Amino acid sequence: MTDTTPLxxxxxxxxxxxEFNRPTGANRIEVSDLRVLHDLISAWESDQQAHVLIFAARGRHFCSGFDLRALLAEARSGEGGAADGSGGFETLANRIEGTRLITIAAIGGPVMGGGTDLALACDFRLGTPRAYMQMPAAQFGLPLYSGALQRYVSRLGLNWAKYLILSASRANADEMVQMGFLGRLVEADDLNDECLRLATELASMPGKPMSAMKQGLNAAAVGNGNSDCIRKLLGGAFDGNIISSRIARARTNRSNQRRGYHD
Structure with a gap:
């Protein structure tokens, strides 16, 4: 563990x-961080009370992606050339996308390179007016890995994906909302509170159906939403007892509200 280890x-x-914790390095992800992040996600997934995971950052940047020095070392050694550090960074992004947890990215500042893919792998993205994004891989002659290409297209649409990736153009916060990269903008001082409010609301809902619907939505985005495995997953998340109790609770709350009572 170091003083830059994710918290x-x-x-x-x-x-x-x-929280990404390398503020003086624009919160880039180094090779040593990959295992730490996987372990943190695994530990939280294993807790049956865990439903939501927020990704945030210390300092001005959200994340600047994978450490390019590791990629250069691979290329010089003849061991690689993939844009994800021998699959490690892509595997992390895929892991974030596929986790049963509902994920939120709190983007308080610039998000660059592979950091944009980590954000796109999350289910919700909130940002501030200070945020901007850029994918500079094309400028460096660096072929972007396939998982990122798929997420760019499925989240933002083909036209925006081509514009951002092939031209390496920077998009400001308003443009990030327009293209769907950010769900909404909040003031910088309110970002943490707003993300926590959303996370608490999500965590109050039954986790298994939420997770199943998340997987179904992600599959639908790439044309697999009607597959047998997704149908089985959704069917397995159906629990009549939970549904009945939640409906009864909602009716009671509405009745109390009409009478002027509150929980």
Whole structure:
């Protein structure tokens, strides 16, 4: 462990928080961080009370992606040339996309390179007016890995994906909202509170159906949403007892509200 190791905390019941912790290096992800991040995600997934995971960052940047020095070392040694560090960074992004947890990216500043893919792998993305994004891989002659290409297209659409990746253009916060990269903008001082409010609301819902629907939506984005495995997953998340109790609770709450009572 070092003083730049990603940090983990539990700010609310059922809500985990991972913070990138290399502010003087634009919160780039180094090789040593990959295992730490996988371990943090695994540990939180294994907690049956865990439903939501927020990704945030210390300092001005959200994340600048994978350490390019590791890629250069691979290329010079003749061991690689992939844009994800022998699959490690892509595997991390795929892991974030595929986790049963509902994920939120709190983007308070610039997000660059592979950091944009980590954000796109999350289910929700909130940002501030200070945020901007750029994918500079084309400028460096660096072929972007396939998982990132798929997420860019499935989240933003083909036209935006081509514009951002092939021209390496920078997009400001308003453009990030317009293209769907950010769900909404909040003031910088409110970002953490807004992400925690959303996370707490999500964590209050039954986790298994939420996770199943997340997997179904992600599959639908790439044309696999009607597959047998997704149908089985959704069917397995159906629990009549939970549904009945939640409906009864909602009716009771509505009745109390009409009478002027509150929980």
């Amino acid at each position: 983990f905390s539990v700010p609310a019941r059922g809500v985990g928080l991972i």
